[in-house]
Amino acid sequence: MKQAPVDAPPAAGRVKTTPASSHRNDIQGLRAVAVLTVLLYHTGLGPEGGFIGVDVFFVLSGFLITGLLVREHDRNGRISLPQFWSRRAKRLLPASSLVLVVTLIVTRFYLPAGRWDSIGSDAIAASAYVVNWRLAAESVDYLAEGAAASPLQHYWSLSIEEQFYVVWPLLMSLVLLARTRKVAIAVIALVTAGSFALALATYDAQTYFTTQTRVWELAAGALAAVVMASSRHQRFAANPPRWTGLLSWVGLAGILALLFVVKPATMWPGPMTGLVVVCTLLVLGFGAHPNSAGAVLSLKPMTWLGDISYSLYLWHWPLVIFAERDGVLTTAEGWYIVAAGIALATATYFLVEQPARKVRFLAPAKFGIATGLILVLVGAGTGHALTVARSVKDPVNAQGAAATIKLQKVASALAPRPEEAGADNGEIYDRDCPGNYADSTPNPCVFDFRVNGEGPRVIAVGDSKMGQWIPALIPIAKEHHWQLTSITKAGCAFSDIQRFQSPGNVYTSCVMWNQAVLQEVQKQRPNLLVTTQLENYATIRNGVGLKGDDNRAEMVRGLDVRLRQMKRAGIPVVTIAETPRMLRNMPDCVSLNLKNLMECSRSRPYALRNAGIVKAAAEKTQTPVVDLNNKLCADKRCPAVMGNMLMYRDDHHLTATYARTLAPFLQEQMAPALEGYKIRKWMLGDVGAIAPTPMADAPVTPRAPRPSSGANGTGEREDASGTGSSNGTGSLNGTGAANGSGAANGSGTSNGSGAAVDAEAATGSRPQVTATP
Numbered sequence: 213m214k215q216a217p218v219d220a221p222p223a224a225g226r227v228k229t230t231p232a233s234s235h236r237n238d239i240q241g242l243r244a245v246a247v248l249t250v251l252l253y254h255t256g257l258g259p260e261g262g263f264i265g266v267d268v269f270f271v272l273s274g275f276l277i278t279g280l281l282v283r284e285h286d287r288n289g290r291i292s293l294p295q296f297w298s299r300r301a302k303r304l305l306p307a308s309s310l311v312l313v314v315t316l317i318v319t320r321f322y323l324p325a326g327r328w329d330s331i332g333s334d335a336i337a338a339s340a341y342v343v344n345w346r347l348a349a350e351s352v353d354y355l356a357e358g359a360a361a362s363p364l365q366h367y368w369s370l371s372i373e374e375q376f377y378v379v380w381p382l383l384m385s386l387v388l389l390a391r392t393r394k395v396a397i398a399v400i401a402l403v404t405a406g407s408f409a410l411a412l413a414t415y416d417a418q419t420y421f422t423t424q425t426r427v428w429e430l431a432a433g434a435l436a437a438v439v440m441a442s443s444r445h446q447r448f449a450a451n452p453p454r455w456t457g458l459l460s461w462v463g464l465a466g467i468l469a470l471l472f473v474v475k476p477a478t479m480w481p482g483p484m485t486g487l488v489v490v491c492t493l494l495v496l497g498f499g500a501h502p503n504s505a506g507a508v509l510s511l512k513p514m515t516w517l518g519d520i521s522y523s524l525y526l527w528h529w530p531l532v533i534f535a536e537r538d539g540v541l542t543t544a545e546g547w548y549i550v551a552a553g554i555a556l557a558t559a560t561y562f563l564v565e566q567p568a569r570k571v572r573f574l575a576p577a578k579f580g581i582a583t584g585l586i587l588v589l590v591g592a593g594t595g596h597a598l599t600v601a602r603s604v605k606d607p608v609n610a611q612g613a614a615a616t617i618k619l620q621k622v623a624s625a626l627a628p629r630p631e632e633a634g635a636d637n638g639e640i641y642d643r644d645c646p647g648n649y650a651d652s653t654p655n656p657c658v659f660d661f662r663v664n665g666e667g668p669r670v671i672a673v674g675d676s677k678m679g680q681w682i683p684a685l686i687p688i689a690k691e692h693h694w695q696l697t698s699i700t701k702a703g704c705a706f707s708d709i710q711r712f713q714s715p716g717n718v719y720t721s722c723v724m725w726n727q728a729v730l731q732e733v734q735k736q737r738p739n740l741l742v743t744t745q746l747e748n749y750a751t752i753r754n755g756v757g758l759k760g761d762d763n764r765a766e767m768v769r770g771l772d773v774r775l776r777q778m779k780r781a782g783i784p785v786v787t788i789a790e791t792p793r794m795l796r797n798m799p800d801c802v803s804l805n806l807k808n809l810m811e812c813s814r815s816r817p818y819a820l821r822n823a824g825i826v827k828a829a830a831e832k833t834q835t836p837v838v839d840l841n842n843k844l845c846a847d848k849r850c851p852a853v854m855g856n857m858l859m860y861r862d863d864h865h866l867t868a869t870y871a872r873t874l875a876p877f878l879q880e881q882m883a884p885a886l887e888g889y890k891i892r893k894w895m896l897g898d899v900g901a902i903a904p905t906p907m908a909d910a911p912v913t914p915r916a917p918r919p920s921s922g923a924n925g926t927g928e929r930e931d932a933s934g935t936g937s938s939n940g941t942g943s944l945n946g947t948g949a950a951n952g953s954g955a956a957n958g959s960g961t962s963n964g965s966g967a968a969v970d971a972e973a974a975t976g977s978r979p980q981v982t983a984t985p
Contacts, residue, residue: 238460238499240518241509242272242492245464247521249471251553254532255546261474264488266369267429267481268467271492273373274433278400281384282441291385294577300377301584304522306568307560308370309587311526312338315363316594322534323363324800325603325631331362335595338367339588341374348421363530372423376430396438404431411481425481432489436496449501457504463494464505523565524557531556603630603803607856612873615855618846619813623806626858628869630803633861638683638868640698646679647701649713652724654732659686659696667693668895671738673706673729676865677746681788683868685742687875688882692896697738701725705745709770710752718752730774734781739891741778744788745771748822764825771829779833784889786882787830789839791866792819798852798860812852819850836885843877 246265253262285291312335319331337343347368383403387396407428411419419425439445470488478484499506508514517524531549535541541549574580607625628636640646645657661667672678672685679700689696703713704722706729713719733741751758751766758766778785794814801812820841830837844850844859844866852859859870866874879896886892 236500236506237510237515238504238506239272239276239496239509241506241511241514242268242495242499242518243521244514244517245467245509246272247517247524251524251528251550254528255549256541257543257546257550259471260476261471261478263476263480264467264470264474264485267485267488268492269369270373270426270429271433271436271489271496273376274430275437275496276433277377277380277430278384278434278437279441281381282388282438285384285388286441291381291388292577293381293385294581296381297377298574298577298580298584300374301587302568302571302574302580303565304370304374305584305587306564307523307526308367309339309591310560310564311523311530312364312367312591313594315530316598318530318534319363320598320601323537324797325601325629325803326634326797326799327360327362328601328603328631329599331364332595332598332601334362334364334367335598336592338364338371339591339595341367341371344368344371344421344423348418361533363533366525366529368421372426373430375423376427380430380434393438393442397435400431400435400438404428404435407431408481408486411485412483415479415482420480429481429485429489432493433496436493440497452498452501454503456498457501457506460495460498460501460504460506463491463498464509466491466494520554520557520561523560524553527556527560528553601631604806610857610869611855612857612870613843613854613877614873618854619810619849619851620853620856621809623802623809623853623856625856626802626853627856628858628867630799630858633799633858633867636861636867636869637865638679638871639686640679640682640700645698645700646676647704647725649702649719650721651701652721652728654699654701654725654729656732657698659689659698661690661693662695663693667695668739668891669695669697669736670740670742670895671697671699671733671736672742673699673733674743674745675700675703675705677791678706678742678744678788680791680866680868680871681742681744681878683871684875684878687872688879688896691879694895699729699732703746703749705749705771706743706774707745707767707770708773709749709766711749712752712757730777733778733783737781737783739784740886740889740895741783741785742788743774743785744790744826747790747793747825767825768828768832771825772832775829775833775835779835784886784891785835786885787826787835787837788878789826789837789841790820790823791841791864792816792844792850793822793864794819794850794852794860795863797863799858799862802852802858809851809853810849813849816845816848816850819845836888838878838881838885840874840877840881843874 246268248265249258249262249268250265251262252258253260253265281291281296284296316332316335319328323331334343334346337346343364347365383399384396387399390396405428407424407426411425411428414425440449467488470484470491474480474484474488495505495509498504499509528549531553532541535545535549568574574583604623605625606629607627610625610627639659640657643657645655647653647655670685670689672682679698682696682698685696688694701722703711703719704725706726708726710723711719713722748763749767751763751770753762753766775785775787792814794812796812798812802809805811823841827837827839829835844854854870855873857870857873858867861867883892883896886895
């Protein structure tokens with residue numbers, strides 16, 4: 213059908229409008245402002261409020277897309293949905309698919325294997341433009357520093373916009389059928405107000421990512437486009453008062469001022485987001501008027517940056533993540549990323565974006581859409597390949613603690629593999645038994661191997677450092693027909709101390725949990741209690757945080773109190789000495805240094821420098837101490853791999869696979885301790901060898917499910933080592949948040965004396981935000 217000329221009258225019954233210009237240099241300049249704010253923010257070169265650039269882009273996208281739809285409807289009397297979707301596919305998918313595939317390839321060969329599965333899953337979701345929902349489902353707080361963010365996390369904003377591009381043309385096709393544009397204005401205003409109200413009413417960690425709490429920003433831009441397309445506004449814009457140009461300066465100045473007012477902790481989206489939207493609308497509404505900010509925004513350098521802004525957004529965040537693999541960005545590295553991002557964006561713009569939009573055979577809508585679907589499948593397929601990739605082979609005969617060569621230097625086969633190690637935390641985590649940070653009541657996990665209900669009853673109690681020994685205790689319990697009960701809580705030792713959960717935040721639920729556990733143990737009167745703990749917490753006395761020797765003395769006192777209480781109750785106790793603290797995520801280190809494992813080892817004095825709390829407290833009550841550090845360290849160094857087994861699942865928790873190989877050595881050292889209590893023969897019989905292999909599932913005493921909370925109950929956060937979220941079976945994915953974006957760097961924050969505080973250890977990475985320019 214022959215198209216009507218641009219200035220043809222509208223179809224009967226429709227209000228005539230004069231189409232606004234489809235290209236404005238000042239808008240390209242505004243793109244440049246937005247891209248620069250986010251780029252400089254993420255590289256540490258700009259103000260803390262730089263993430264507001266994403267909100268500028270959301271408004272721009274809604275304005276430009278709705279303007280296109282309105283003009284098409286005015287020309288043709290309808291909107292061609294296939295042509296619109298084809299144009300969007302050709303505009304967005306070639307560049308985004310290129311960056312996604314290149315990012316996955318670099319991830320495979322440059323980032324630790326423990327991050328492959330999460331990043332590959334992000335790629336699948338990003339390819340389908342639903343990664344924002346993946347992040348929202350994981351309740352990833354993008355402002356949480358210290359998390360190892362995904363290099364594809366910035367695709368969340370593209371997802372929101374693509375979802376908008378699918379639904380919005382359908383809505384506009386309907387509302388533009390009305391005889392008056394007032395219907396369209398009313399409907400869009402209702403969408404804007406409803407979404408904004410929902411964002412304010414349901415604000416939480418998910419709100420940042422969800423489409424329904426973000427669409428108001430795009431709808432606000434859409435509302436401006438419909439109003440500005442009206443004939444009344446066109447007449448006003450043709451001869452505006454001279455002062456109207458000043459309003460665009462107010463908008464631009466407001467955006468720049470908010471960069472310094474807004475902080476990462478600001479409620480977002482929230483009321484301040486509304487100010488960013490209003491300021492952006494002022495620039496859009498009056499930037500083309502005389503004496504406006506458009507004069508500056510239309511300068512050639514600004515419009516050039518605006519042209520490459522989409523590709524620059526795509527490239528900059530993976531560059532930041534790759535550069536931060538080994539530590540916080542320096543200022544020089546930040547500028548290198550800016551330069552590299554601009555260079556890659558320029559090449560992508562001229563070699564990919566522009567050609568893809570002009571290829572003739574893609575002109576028919578069906579070919580453009582088909583090409584887009586192919587690119588989606590390519591990205592998703594590459595992501596899936598990364599999720600199933602293996603960093604090493606499975607070993608034929610992994611010896612673990614039984615190995616005679618302690619300082620293994622190379623590895624081509626490991627158990628568990630580095631990408632699996634974060635989830636290798638044992639049976640109690642599989643059954644979701646450990647208490648999380650919110651729990652104040654015990655959640656026992658019972659492994660009952662007794663015959664006809666007859667046999668020793670053993671309780672293992674403490675923090676996640678006690679939890680790491682359960683896989684070694686289970687084989688002993690099975691061999692000698694014990695009932696083994698595990699009672700653990702994240703970051704909460706069996707001790708009479710008060711401690712910080714995070715700076716200034718007292719861990720009150722730990723005190724309550726301790727009292728409940730103490731009463732339960734005294735009530736059950738087990739035949740043996742086993743305990744150990746993290747070597748260094750940040751303790752409190754009389755409301756004051758302790759440091760140095762005072763902190764150490766308080767930790768000794770706290771454990772001593774519990775040991776004396778057990779002694780008075782007549783309950784035998786065996787303690788286990790603290791294990792090495794490697795201060796680096798060992799699965800990550802090993803996966804990057806398979807040919808030089810010594811790079812991941814630590815000197816023994818350094819790894820055990822804060823140990824000795826357990827021994828010092830035990831000496832006061834003559835409580836036996838089992839010390840297996842000779843099975844974790846050589847004379848001078850503590851390795852990360854022994855006998856083709858990866859020893860740690862983070863920077864200091866043993867993998868369950870390796871812990872099981874310690875079972876015979878644990879039993880060997882427990883024997884003389886039990887002899888002192890005159891219960892050795894009853895509990896261990898004639899001690900023989902225990903095969904250090906994973907045991908079959910033991911009978912477990914069922915318990916009522918408990919509600920989940922923000923903490924996942926793994927205990928890793930007690931020293932900011934980076935936990936993953938529970939996957940529904942209790943096992944962890946080892947990547948943490950945000951991605952799942954990610955695990956922290958494994959080091960705990962220090963209170964000045966090396967005491968771990970439950971604040972999440974910041975790696976220096978900044979939260980990322982982006983949107984389609």
